Amino acid sequence: MSRNLELFERGKKSIPGGVNSPVRAFGSVGGNPRFIKKALGARVWDADDQVYLDYVGSWGPAILGHAHPVVIKAVQDAAVDGLSFGAPTEAEIDIAEEICKLLPSIQQVRLVSSGTEATMSAIRLARGYTGRDTIIKFEGCYHGHSDSLLVKAGSGLLTFGNPSSGGVPADFSKHTLVLEYNNVEQLHTTFRELGSQIACVILEPIAGNMNLIQPSAEFIHTLRQLTEQSGTVLIYDEVMTGFRVGLSCAQGLHGITPDLTTLGKVIGGGMPLAAFGGRADIMAKISPLGDVYQAGTLSGNPVAVAAGLSTLKLIQEPGFYSTLSQRTQRLAQGLAAAAKEVGVTMCADSIGGMFGIYFCENIPSSYAQVSQSDRARFNRFFHEMLAEGVYLAPSAYEAGFVSSAHSDEIIEQTIAAAKRALTRL
Numbered sequence: 001m002s003r004n005l006e007l008f009e010r011g012k013k014s015i016p017g018g019v020n021s022p023v024r025a026f027g028s029v030g031g032n033p034r035f036i037k038k039a040l041g042a043r044v045w046d047a048d049d050q051v052y053l054d055y056v057g058s059w060g061p062a063i064l065g066h067a068h069p070v071v072i073k074a075v076q077d078a079a080v081d082g083l084s085f086g087a088p089t090e091a092e093i094d095i096a097e098e099i100c101k102l103l104p105s106i107q108q109v110r111l112v113s114s115g116t117e118a119t120m121s122a123i124r125l126a127r128g129y130t131g132r133d134t135i136i137k138f139e140g141c142y143h144g145h146s147d148s149l150l151v152k153a154g155s156g157l158l159t160f161g162n163p164s165s166g167g168v169p170a171d172f173s174k175h176t177l178v179l180e181y182n183n184v185e186q187l188h189t190t191f192r193e194l195g196s197q198i199a200c201v202i203l204e205p206i207a208g209n210m211n212l213i214q215p216s217a218e219f220i221h222t223l224r225q226l227t228e229q230s231g232t233v234l235i236y237d238e239v240m241t242g243f244r245v246g247l248s249c250a251q252g253l254h255g256i257t258p259d260l261t262t263l264g265k266v267i268g269g270g271m272p273l274a275a276f277g278g279r280a281d282i283m284a285k286i287s288p289l290g291d292v293y294q295a296g297t298l299s300g301n302p303v304a305v306a307a308g309l310s311t312l313k314l315i316q317e318p319g320f321y322s323t324l325s326q327r328t329q330r331l332a333q334g335l336a337a338a339a340k341e342v343g344v345t346m347c348a349d350s351i352g353g354m355f356g357i358y359f360c361e362n363i364p365s366s367y368a369q370v371s372q373s374d375r376a377r378f379n380r381f382f383h384e385m386l387a388e389g390v391y392l393a394p395s396a397y398e399a400g401f402v403s404s405a406h407s408d409e410i411i412e413q414t415i416a417a418a419k420r421a422l423t424r425l
């Protein structure tokens with residue numbers, strides 16, 4: 001029996017579904033998950049010693065490739081001085097200053113341990129700052145698993161959401177409006193009717209949790225204008241896009257100054273580190289300064305900060321993002337060209353170091369559109385790529401990630417593997 005399968009069967013006895021995060025169970029694509037035992041650069045090795053070119057990258061953090069020697073050394077050096085103190089450290093100030101330097105919209109920042117904590121705290125802060133209860137999210141965007149955000153669209157245009165998960169009381173979701181990504185008209189209608197009641201809008205400024213979906217400039221700028229006019233806090237959830245799409249993040253690409261930003265993934269370099277930050281007058285409401293409570297035993301953990309800070313230094317090297325973006329774009333274009341050559345309906349898109357693959361005619365711009373793509377065909381493609389030694393995200397609704405360890409040669413190998421896989425669909 002495959003060691004992967006053996007571990008999966010064993011794991012299910014003590015861990016629900018055998019995994020500690022649902023998407024890892026391969027439920028969306030079928031088959032059995034690969035238990036990864038080692039990762040280095042652009043590659044991962046599974047329990048059966050199979051090697052794969054990795055385009056999950058821990059869902060975004062591994063932007064330097066896995067086990068970058070500088071990051072590993074920073075972690076080792078921090079660890080020998082102790083793992084956690086529950087007290088302030090100089091390193092937390094160092095990384096806070098680095099984040100504020102890189103993102104001018106962030107005047108003050110609070111470190112936490114996960115993206116979920118970051119978005120949950122940012123929403124509570126926006127509610128505390130505005131004294132309002134209603135929040136807006138967009139269908140297809142994922143911001144972690146706090147109750148207010150596990151909400152699906154209500155039936156009518158301005159009806160409040162319904163829980164999208166068991167265990168979330170309807171009362172919790174009744175303050176959450178779910179709108180359609182890229183729907184400018186709906187923004188105008190909603191803010192005309194409810195603008196003065198809305199505490200915050202939280203969005204993925206470039207969506208990556210319904211596959212890669214890019215916003216229109218009109219959508220982004222209308223949202224900033226309407227939130228400004230109504231005193232609504234605009235939260236850019238850059239947990240995924242932060243330092244993934246560029247050194248100035250999505251807000252820099254958009255030329256937008258959000259009121260609050262959430263970060264994660266890349267800023268932790270693979271360790272549990274995330275953050276929320278923004279306007280000083282809003283951040284002044286967070287405890288111990290203000291009455292909005294937020295806390296965490298391992299917040300600003302020195303080992304995680306060491307991984308994050310060393311990562312943030314390395315991504316500032318000249319040409320880092322131009323090379324990463326060019327290679328990611330080459331991958332997306334190469335995949336689309338391969339599909340065209342073999343006569344499979346598939347398109348692809350990319351921005352910075354993230355890409356999307358869609359089994360449909362045109363690049364989608366909303367959840368409804370991406371939901372029309374051929375998921376069954378993606379699933380077959382996913383497994384054929386595994387057979388070719390390429391590990392894609394195990395879901396048709398996830399973005400893919402390239403690292404600086406993905407050389408031009410690796411990109412070309414991947415395109416060639418995809419062409420072989422596509423002929424077998």
Ligand code: KE4
Pocket residue numbers: 021022023024059113114115116117119142143144145204208209237238239240241264274398
């Ligand atoms: P975490 O709590 O998983 O650290 O972050 C939640 C989160 C918040 N905001 C955005 C934009 C995110 O993409 C995420 C988490 N992303 C998923 C990937 N689709 C994490 C993978 C998983 O759930 O296992």
